[in-house]
Amino acid sequence: MRTQEQVNEIVRLLLEEYPEASCTLDYDKAYELLFSVRLAAQCTDERVNQITPALFARFPTLESFAEADVAEVEQYVHSCGFFRAKARDIVACAQVLLEKHGGRVPDTMEELTALPGVGRKTANLILGDVYRVPGSTVVDTHCIRLSNRMGLVDNLKEPVKIEMALRKILPPERSSDFCHCLVLHGRAVCDARKPDCEHCCVKHLCQHFSG
Numbered sequence: 001m002r003t004q005e006q007v008n009e010i011v012r013l014l015l016e017e018y019p020e021a022s023c024t025l026d027y028d029k030a031y032e033l034l035f036s037v038r039l040a041a042q043c044t045d046e047r048v049n050q051i052t053p054a055l056f057a058r059f060p061t062l063e064s065f066a067e068a069d070v071a072e073v074e075q076y077v078h079s080c081g082f083f084r085a086k087a088r089d090i091v092a093c094a095q096v097l098l099e100k101h102g103g104r105v106p107d108t109m110e111e112l113t114a115l116p117g118v119g120r121k122t123a124n125l126i127l128g129d130v131y132r133v134p135g136s137t138v139v140d141t142h143c144i145r146l147s148n149r150m151g152l153v154d155n156l157k158e159p160v161k162i163e164m165a166l167r168k169i170l171p172p173e174r175s176s177d178f179c180h181c182l183v184l185h186g187r188a189v190c191d192a193r194k195p196d197c198e199h200c201c202v203k204h205l206c207q208h209f210s211g
């Protein structure tokens with residue numbers, strides 16, 4: 001495990017390395033981000049960004065999503081995989097947002113995770129990116145891999161345990177941006193199969209590299 005000083009330095013260096021780190025899904029409205037994240041499950045952000053312009057043009061308002069024929073939404077999201085469940089969740093989520101939240105995406109973990117198809121990862125993303133809630137910690141596949149390799153967590157696999165462990169050590173104001181950095185660093189350097197440790201800006205602090 002890394003010391004708090006080492007953690008702070010890892011955070012500082014990665015934020016410096018990826019100063020523009022942010023969510024790579026394209027969206028204009030908060031509910032569009034919510035739906036895009038649902039579509040991104042078991043899919044790439046790149047693929048989601050290819051299909052959402054047509055989807056959001058066909059259904060330009062929350063009301064239009066709530067009234068949509070699920071079968072038609074399926075056609076738009078087909079290439080994202082698990083299209084039936086995703087289309088069903090999106091339409092149901094739009095209905096709940098209108099019925100229970102006045103058309104607004106809620107800003108609490110409890111309310112967000114009560115929405116159809118929304119788990120803690122999505123909720124943290126909304127809280128961090130839309131509402132800038134301190135401490136928001138998005139644990140995706142990159143975060144799981146990198147936080148274990150670096151030694152930010154001690155051999156944890158369960159996302160919720162990793163989230164709780166990271167919440168204890170990450171500076172709350174920076175945790176959301178830091179998680180975006182982990183995604184970019186995971187894609188660019190700390191690859192799942194073959195991490196490029198020689199060219200890594202935090203190798204001197206990394207548990208995997210130093211052994």
Ligand code: SF4
Pocket residue numbers: 146149150189190191195196197198200201202203204206207208209
């Ligand atoms: S030193 Fe290697 S294992 Fe550690 S974060 Fe960098 S690329 Fe990943």
